[in-house]
Amino acid sequence: MAIPRLRFKEFDGDWEQSSLAKLTNYFKGYAFKSESYKQSGVRIIRVSDLGRARIKYDNDAIYLDESEKSNYEKWLIKKDDIVITTVGSKPHLVDSAVGRPIYLKNDNEGLLNQNLLVLRPIEQKINAYFIYSQLQDQRYLTHIESIQRGNANQSNITVKELQEFKLFNTLEEEQTKIAYFLSSVDDKIAQLTQEYELLSEYKKGMMQQLFSQNLRFKADDGSDFEDWKETTFSQSFNFHMTNSCSREKLSEQGEVMNIHYGDIHTKFSTLFDASKEIVPFLKDKADCLKIKEDQFLQVGDLVIADASEDYKDIGKSIEIVNMENNKVVAGLHTYIARPSQPHALGFCGYMMQTNKVRKQIQILATGISVLGISKTNLGKLIIELPSLDEQAKIANFLSAIDQKIDNVAAQIDQAQVWKKGLLQQMFV
Structure with missing residues (x-):
């Protein structure tokens, strides 16, 4: 028995606690064969199709022929279903996390593939969103962390252990009111997330248009800029040494910041501002004393990650746009590429993200x-450079979009923190 700290005033009395197994039924996804995949028909929902809070809609979808749908009706997912991943990365890695729940607000989403399961309330008086909301609480994440098996990249959970998670239960009327309130909070977060995704897609499209020269800026006097000049990376940049310090040699405090290649893959913005990014420091003063003057990063430098397990990250880079009087170096598995001729600040950072490069x-x-x-191979890259003035206009335009994206991301973070606090108080 328990009483939540935050509650609608018209309700009182204790809540009951029960297991997921006693409140829901489940079914596992089906292992559809790749030879059955079609270009259209009824969609097959995979782990990779699950976004942060909903099923993603993109061009990577796979389908089963519509004529075969009736053979797999047992695996059709429906409105108010809760879909959970049974295989994925560790729970703190949100996008592909094992045990992550998704609530379905629509019918006809598709057929459930393997490594996923669906939870449905065992009776009508149990509100599915009320259950789903408890699967977003820290208690649930702690439970998943305790039962997951495997490593950081590939973990799994069993249905039996998942069903042992303890939920709270109360009167149907109170469940409904809580569910309605929390779904409104989630709708607001979903709206912000959609705005974030649309801005990101807009930026991607504008980059394609600008760097393919299908879209050109005009000079301030209204005249056309000169043609872009083709060159190689080695003709525009010089490489400088980095250190070989791994994560084990870094700490949260120190005198010299050290950019780790893994943070270029996952954390740092394209335009790196030392006043905004959280950067680890070199732990050992002896390592700091070994640094030569030209190893300290300068505004305009590119820091390039030279190693990765994934093609999407290999050679990923950031451009240093603000140091704020900090001493910053680049560490293990990185290169420093310093411009050998003038460039507009920010342009090269965006150029390195283009499809062509x-x-x-x-x-x-x-x-x-x-x-x-x-x-040597980086030096072979064919790049095209416009005039300095056009470079500046392109960089300023794209950085303005990035600022809007960052603002929306901050609003999402604030809303999620607020929701986390609500969940901790509304579910005891």
Whole structure:
């Protein structure tokens, strides 16, 4: 028995506690064969199709022929279903996390694939969203962390252990009111998330148009800018040494910031501002004393990650746009590429994210399980550079979009923190 700390005033009395197994039924996904996949028909929902809070809609979807739908009706997912991943990464890695719940607000989403399961309330008086909300609480994440097996990249959970999670239960009327309130909070977060996704897609489209030169800026006097000039990376940049310090040699405090290649893959913005990013420091003063003057990063430098297990990350880079009087160096598995001729601040950071440059890097990368890109191969990259004035206009335009994206991301973070606090108080 328990009483929540935050409650609608018209309700009182104790809540009951029960297991997920006693409140819901479940079914597992079906292992559809790849040879059955079609370009259209009834969609097959995979782990990779689950977004942060809903099923993603993109061009990567797979389908089963509509004529076969009746053979697999047992695996059709419905409105108010709760879909949970049974295989994925560790719970703190949100996008592909094992045990992550998704609530379905619509019918006809598709057929459930393997490594997923569906939870449905055992009776009508149990509100599905009330259950789903408890699967977003920290208590649930702690439970998943305790039962997951495997490593950081590939973990799994069993249905039996999942069903042992303890939920709270109360009168149907109170469940409904809580569910309605929390779904409104989730709708607001979903609206912000959609705005974030739309801005990100807009930026991607504008980058494609700008760097393919299908869309050109005009000079301030209204005249056309000169043609872009083709060159190689080695003609525009010089490489400088980095240190070989791994994560074990870094700490949260120190005198010299150290950019780790893994943070370039996952954390840092394209335009790196030392006043905004959380950067670890070199732990050992002896390592700091070994640094040569040209190893300290300068505004305008590119820091390039030379190793990755994934083609999408190999050669990923950031451009240093603000140091704020900090001493910053680049560490293990990185290159420093310093411009050998004037560039508009920010332009090269965006240029390195374009499809044309990324595809070249992926072709030039070597290795099997771990990919690498050498300085020699980076130097072969074919790049096109407009005039300095046009570079500046492109960089300013894209950074303005990035600022809008960052603002929306901050609103999402604030809303999620507020919701987390609500969940902790509304569910005891």
